[in-house]
Amino acid sequence: MANFGYSRLILSEPVLKSIEGAERLAVKSDFVLRGMEVASDLGEALKDCVYAVGTTSRTQLKGRTVLTPEEAMQRLAEESVRGRVALVFGGEQRGMSDEDLARCTDVLAIPTSAVQPSMNLAQSSAVLLYLCHRQGLTPTAAVEAAPGAKLGTLGALAKRMRDVMLRAEFLNPQAPQHVLNELEQTLMRARLTQREAELWLTAFKHLERAVTRGAST
Amino acid sequence: MANFGYSRLILSEPVLKSIEGAERLAVKSDFVLRGMEVASDLGEALKDCVYAVGTTSRTQLKGRTVLTPEEAMQRLAEESVRGRVALVFGGEQRGMSDEDLARCTDVLAIPTSAVQPSMNLAQSSAVLLYLCHRQGLTPTAAVEAAPGAKLGTLGALAKRMRDVMLRAEFLNPQAPQHVLNELEQTLMRARLTQREAELWLTAFKHLERAVTRGAST
Structure with missing residues (x-):
């Protein structure tokens, strides 16, 4: 997040009790951890966002169009003029549940090799935050007159x-x-x-x- | 690498004596570790490549044009018809030395925030291998009639x-x-x-x- 200029981190229902280990690893990124919020569930975490895109390794999801990262960046850029937008990642072990994905406006999958389709959280977030940064998505984008529904x-x-x-x-x-x-x-x-x-x-x-x-x- | 369908990993002058820890982490990726080669120096590692792009966090390098990741992908795609191409990463602590960068045909930098410009190796490689994959770079690209200089x-x-x-x-x-x-x-x-x-x-x-x-x- 610090690499690409993002700082608003919200953990939803974290299993983790202490972030001591993260503090040691977060070189020049302690401002991200200091500003970190904890939410009781995903609905709470996303409550002031107008748009959220969830991430999954599944390329087929019943009833939903799974976006490519580039399509999702386009949507994030469009929606960011209506208010806050969010990228949502699942836990390292199981990814996002169907219930969590239902809380998100859209769903994206990073195209991967069939040999090992499941990416580590640290790496999928690096790929997507890089693309956000390239897309010019900044934490302080100007918001239009009619704010989007939270x-x-x-x-x-x-x-x-x-x-x-x-x-x-x-x-x-x-x-x-x-x-x-x-x-x-x-x-x-x-x-x-x-x-x-x-x-x-x-x-x-x-x-x-x-x-x-x-x-x- | 496994996420994006790449398998040819060469370590140059590794400090690491054992890859036991990596074996535990490499879920469904043991074929990458099994095929891994070790080279005595970077020249040896790159000897059968026709093109190599080195990575750096420095956006200014005397006498060289530092490519964006997207420009580098374009070059990798063009050069891959002449023979094998390589992406070169530095060690986690210091990145690539000037001497190592001089061994590379081109140099790229991932644009990052001034707050924390230096990326972890695992994350910069995820970003770049994702872009390689999106560019359609495959390990078995067709090679033209006149092979490039190794x-x-x-x-x-x-x-x-x-x-x-x-x-x-x-x-x-x-x-x-x-x-x-x-x-x-x-x-x-x-x-x-x-x-x-x-x-x-x-x-x-x-x-x-x-x-x-x-x-x-």
């Missing part, structure tokens, strides 16, 4: 949708997540402004009240 | 030139290397065929004999 707001909306749609018996209570993820993805694709996302959220608050009233009468 | 032959030529030019009192015996490197660089730039390099070598063998004869009469 993923935190979209997450709150998804939760509200889930509750309402379960009550309305639209979602299968045994497995509500798959259909919900699909709906959420369409809203992510729509590139909502923050105002529009809040409008949706208010709409579902009203719907929830109405559905609850309906159930109690 | 760096081993050019190295032998440089050594012969040095001897002759010292005897002829053209080079300063206290510091012959700088001027010699300049001459050698021009021959590298000329993209000699192997036949042309051998012609030069034979020419200098004759010159040496003539100069020695002259000195003894």
Whole structure:
């Protein structure tokens, strides 16, 4: 990150209890560790971002277009005028789960050899941060007039949708997540402004009240 | 290397006595370690290559144009039709010396932040091998009719030139290397065929004999 001028590091649900080892290795990069934040889950980590691209070694993902790194850089550059954007990496052992990838607006895979498709975290992040740097992505990009919907707001909306749609018996209570993820993805694709996302959220608050009233009468 | 389909690894003057630690880390990549060669110096390591690009964190190098990674990829692709090409990395602590960089046809620097310009070896190699892979550079590229001059032959030529030019009192015996490197660089730039390099070598063998004869009469 320091090599390419980036500093905002958020760990989500870290297994690691101490960063002492990292401090020794982070030559001239202690500012990254000092500014590091810890989030309780990925939704929390991404809450003030308008766009997040998750990384995977899988080139096929049901229902999603897996971007090349270059395509993802293009999207990151476009989306960065709407607000904060994030690159999301999975843990060293298992990478990102389907559930984590569903929290991301887009998904990318670094094309690798079939012999060893799975890259180390340190190396995949070096490749992608290099490309970000080449793309001219800076931590302080100018933001347009209409700020994009924060993923935190979209997450709150998804939760509200889930509750309402379960009550309305639209979602299968045994497995509500798959259909919900699909709906959420369409809203992510729509590139909502923050105002529009809040409008949706208010709409579902009203719907929830109405559905609850309906159930109690 | 395994991530991007490369397998020919040559260590030059390694400090390391055992690769046991690497064997544990090289998941699905043991074929790279099994095929690894060890060379006594960089000239030996590069002897059958026609082109080598060295890596440095210095963006200014006296008398040389420092290429961007993308420019270097273009050159590697062009040169790979003449024969084997090499990417050369320095040791983790000090990078490549001037002497080592002089053994390379070209030099590249990965653009980094001024905050921390020096990259780890594992990460700079990940970035560059990713770019090689994207460039479509494969270990088995088709080679043109006229094979390029091997760096081993050019190295032998440089050594012969040095001897002759010292005897002829053209080079300063206290510091012959700088001027010699300049001459050698021009021959590298000329993209000699192997036949042309051998012609030069034979020419200098004759010159040496003539100069020695002259000195003894």
